[in-house]
Amino acid sequence: MDGNNLLYWIALICFANFLSAQKVETGRANYDIEVSLDTRKKKLTANSMITWTNPSDQAVSELQFHLYYNAFKNTSSTFMQESGRFSLLTKSLKEECHWAFSEILELKDEAGNILTGEFIAPDDGNEADQTVYRVALMQPVPPGGTSKYFMKWEAKIPKSMVRTGYNQDYYFFAQWFPKLGVYEPAGMRYERQGAWSCHQYHALGEYYGEFGDYKVTIEIPDTYIVGASGQKVEEVIRNGRKAVTFEVKNVIDFAWTCSPHFQTHEEKWQDVDIKLFYYPSHAKFVDRYFTAVKQALTYMQEYVGNYPYSSLTMVDSPIHGLFAGGMEYPTLFSSLSSNLLPSGFKAPETLVVHEFVHQYFMQMVATNEQEEPWMDEGITTYYEGRIMDHYYGEEQSLFQMAGIQMGNQEYNRYEFWSSDNPQVADNSFMAREFVHGGYGPIAYNKTAMMLRTLEGILSRSKFDEIMKIYFETWKFHHPCGLDFIQIFQDNISNEYLKELQFDLNLFFEQALYGTAICDYRVTSIENENQLITGGLSENLDDCEPFSVEKNKNYYNASFVLERLGDMILPVEVKVEFESGRQEFIVWGGKERSKAFSFSGTGKISKVQLDPNRKLILEKNFIDNTLSLEQNKSYRKYTSRFKVGIQNLLDFLNFLS
Amino acid sequence: MKALKIYARAWQGVLKYRWPILFLYVANLATTFIVTSPITFYFKSKFERSDVLNQKEGFDVSMVLEFLNNYGSALGPMLYLLIIVIVFSYIFSIYTSSAILYAVVSNNQYIVLRSFWNGGLNYFWRILRLSLYYLITIMIIGFVSYRFSLFMGINILEVHSDWEFIQKLSISAILFVLLAFLVLMVKQYAKLQIAAYNQPFITGAVMKGSGFVFKNLISAGLLSGLNIVLMIVAVFILIQLRNVIPTHLWALTFLIAQVILILKIAARIIHLDSCFKLYLDLEGRQRTD
Numbered sequence: 001m002d003g004n005n006l007l008y009w010i011a012l013i014c015f016a017n018f019l020s021a022q023k024v025e026t027g028r029a030n031y032d033i034e035v036s037l038d039t040r041k042k043k044l045t046a047n048s049m050i051t052w053t054n055p056s057d058q059a060v061s062e063l064q065f066h067l068y069y070n071a072f073k074n075t076s077s078t079f080m081q082e083s084g085r086f087s088l089l090t091k092s093l094k095e096e097c098h099w100a101f102s103e104i105l106e107l108k109d110e111a112g113n114i115l116t117g118e119f120i121a122p123d124d125g126n127e128a129d130q131t132v133y134r135v136a137l138m139q140p141v142p143p144g145g146t147s148k149y150f151m152k153w154e155a156k157i158p159k160s161m162v163r164t165g166y167n168q169d170y171y172f173f174a175q176w177f178p179k180l181g182v183y184e185p186a187g188m189r190y191e192r193q194g195a196w197s198c199h200q201y202h203a204l205g206e207y208y209g210e211f212g213d214y215k216v217t218i219e220i221p222d223t224y225i226v227g228a229s230g231q232k233v234e235e236v237i238r239n240g241r242k243a244v245t246f247e248v249k250n251v252i253d254f255a256w257t258c259s260p261h262f263q264t265h266e267e268k269w270q271d272v273d274i275k276l277f278y279y280p281s282h283a284k285f286v287d288r289y290f291t292a293v294k295q296a297l298t299y300m301q302e303y304v305g306n307y308p309y310s311s312l313t314m315v316d317s318p319i320h321g322l323f324a325g326g327m328e329y330p331t332l333f334s335s336l337s338s339n340l341l342p343s344g345f346k347a348p349e350t351l352v353v354h355e356f357v358h359q360y361f362m363q364m365v366a367t368n369e370q371e372e373p374w375m376d377e378g379i380t381t382y383y384e385g386r387i388m389d390h391y392y393g394e395e396q397s398l399f400q401m402a403g404i405q406m407g408n409q410e411y412n413r414y415e416f417w418s419s420d421n422p423q424v425a426d427n428s429f430m431a432r433e434f435v436h437g438g439y440g441p442i443a444y445n446k447t448a449m450m451l452r453t454l455e456g457i458l459s460r461s462k463f464d465e466i467m468k469i470y471f472e473t474w475k476f477h478h479p480c481g482l483d484f485i486q487i488f489q490d491n492i493s494n495e496y497l498k499e500l501q502f503d504l505n506l507f508f509e510q511a512l513y514g515t516a517i518c519d520y521r522v523t524s525i526e527n528e529n530q531l532i533t534g535g536l537s538e539n540l541d542d543c544e545p546f547s548v549e550k551n552k553n554y555y556n557a558s559f560v561l562e563r564l565g566d567m568i569l570p571v572e573v574k575v576e577f578e579s580g581r582q583e584f585i586v587w588g589g590k591e592r593s594k595a596f597s598f599s600g601t602g603k604i605s606k607v608q609l610d611p612n613r614k615l616i617l618e619k620n621f622i623d624n625t626l627s628l629e630q631n632k633s634y635r636k637y638t639s640r641f642k643v644g645i646q647n648l649l650d651f652l653n654f655l656s
Numbered sequence: 657m658k659a660l661k662i663y664a665r666a667w668q669g670v671l672k673y674r675w676p677i678l679f680l681y682v683a684n685l686a687t688t689f690i691v692t693s694p695i696t697f698y699f700k701s702k703f704e705r706s707d708v709l710n711q712k713e714g715f716d717v718s719m720v721l722e723f724l725n726n727y728g729s730a731l732g733p734m735l736y737l738l739i740i741v742i743v744f745s746y747i748f749s750i751y752t753s754s755a756i757l758y759a760v761v762s763n764n765q766y767i768v769l770r771s772f773w774n775g776g777l778n779y780f781w782r783i784l785r786l787s788l789y790y791l792i793t794i795m796i797i798g799f800v801s802y803r804f805s806l807f808m809g810i811n812i813l814e815v816h817s818d819w820e821f822i823q824k825l826s827i828s829a830i831l832f833v834l835l836a837f838l839v840l841m842v843k844q845y846a847k848l849q850i851a852a853y854n855q856p857f858i859t860g861a862v863m864k865g866s867g868f869v870f871k872n873l874i875s876a877g878l879l880s881g882l883n884i885v886l887m888i889v890a891v892f893i894l895i896q897l898r899n900v901i902p903t904h905l906w907a908l909t910f911l912i913a914q915v916i917l918i919l920k921i922a923a924r925i926i927h928l929d930s931c932f933k934l935y936l937d938l939e940g941r942q943r944t945d
Binding site for chain 1: 678689699718791903907917
């Protein structure tokens, strides 16, 4: 982040109250879609009826649609230009004609007027990109008014493309239909005047959608089994094909999947019908899926808010469908499991929990993932860690096998600190701006670490109380980062912050919109029991010689703390004395170094910074403690290292 | 069953190799301490005044990663030292293999270290060549197995399920293991050819060794298989014990690892000894026939 950028964000945070003083109502985009899947031609043909409500106090004279499948039309699309790294998946596109497209064949308004439009590229001006389609309306939609549009369209399905497409006879449809962007009235998020937020399809960052009700009828071969967002309301056979209708209300998107090989398992949690679609070879994962998702439902209900929908569909993508694994859509998400992985590796649980938490953060609290990816991926990663650590143990929640272990949240720290450059970007970056890396480590992991640090400083109960308010305030709306910050500003008293010596705004500037590093250490401990006196007294002719007096019961005990990074946070310090006495102090953490002393109180044996491990953003936990007593625990690691080298050397004999 | 009897008989005579076994173990231990000392001292210097490890139960990888993230850049030169020592250790292992070979074929009641040293010098160059041929052959087998797995189609986007993927991968792995096992047996009997008949050329020894292995595939295979199973069981026991023994009893785990290492060294010598006995038994009988 350069200096100008930093100043901009500081100014934004300071004026957050003015910018997002009120919650602006969202529009509505209801879809009634009839779609037919041609498994031979790999095509979708459909009719959509779209009912759109203008949320603003100004007439809107154009619509903007996402045509995401055009990202896979050719190598010139912005997605393809940005995503050279998907070579494994795009290999087949180069060799065979598996390119995809989405085409609006006809669009009419309620009066029967044929509407036409043009492709635009609002993000990068790439004229070859056809993922955003602007339609000029013959009759503008009045303020608060509702209009209907009738669309005929077709789409060619991409083969094993990221997040969507088909492979063999497995189909996963995400971002598959022409979908309206979000019209943001003045005052919503960062808008000063009403405008469409309709980004092109990029390699990084995903979606942003308007709330609406969906009724989708899917026609597929009768041997196929289909799963989708919402509840199945009807299934009929028409001309030897199966037509299945799904309905779901108040969601931002609709996804579905089908395959002739799917098996299903259903269970209920409170009033929620949970369904899992999986291939026969993954039957052994059914229990793990349901256990994890019920744990996530329970936890999120207790600490964030209710899950309001009556259905939840999970899809366990087969190995050849991994391109669509680990994706989140309203009331439906996909995950991955593998017989290749040992059972001690909790990847399926982690993915299930992560994708489920997305039901809250970006599906219900519908942030703009393209512009502020931390608001859904980061917050979701934070809750993923809490849930996994709560149910599977802080030190084993990622894996526990062959005598070694690691926790989920510990892995967050590792991913962030081991990234090439943890300071390469900050969370003011849009997803597509992470061009030099850092998208995962910063948007996901750093945000999760930041929230854990905030939770630690404020206390978990206070943090949970505020997050519940955030969720209740912003569910079914479109908040931005400043709205998130403002919820914290509004719900923590100045007295409380003063008591904690904590500057909330400075924290967000540093940790969220800054790249400062948090790094404190205990540098030294000294226990001096010599009382040295001497020198000139009032009478300058009298020079008192040095006198050294040792007193076993008197100590001038001191220690020095240092701030190595630029981040300033209040730090709790635990001081242990040889006598067993403990002292707790709080250091504001501003000075680059600071000495603390205790006179006449005995010898200090250990100084521990942040003893309750609240500052998860801390770079180095190892030097957070200094003990005068030698600790032998390192030997359990070095002895294993030695045995490993011994076996390696012994193996050389096997080669000779 | 002949192989089993011979293998058991060879183990009965294990004590005659006590000095070579002890020497090989001490050499391994000394090399290990030389190689690991810089890294372990460095690790110790960072952790001995911190109690961060006490806050973690068991063997927590995150602490190793914490160390690597914060102090890992200094490990580069130490790892170079490790690599250099491994290369030298490989050459030294050629020497000790030659010495073991000499000890085995000398058929003495007790193996003194002096004869052990002499043996190392006697066969060193030929065993080095044999080892290089062996390594090259293993690499070729590995490459062939890899190509075979590709031929069978292990592309994850092309398989129907991960079981299919696992099956195809397993077939390739089994192919690799079987071929490598066969080559390993040939290497053992080629070594014996070098020593027993003082074969000057490796190719001749390899040809004769191969001939013996193919002619007596079941007996030779059973013998080598027994030895490998014994080693696998030993390693398996170590892993299981490591899972059971609390990490703060690291000294006990280390001690058990030493016992198992000594067992592995002994098993390697006993394997060659039993191969030699099997060779004498079968070749002697065939010559009588």
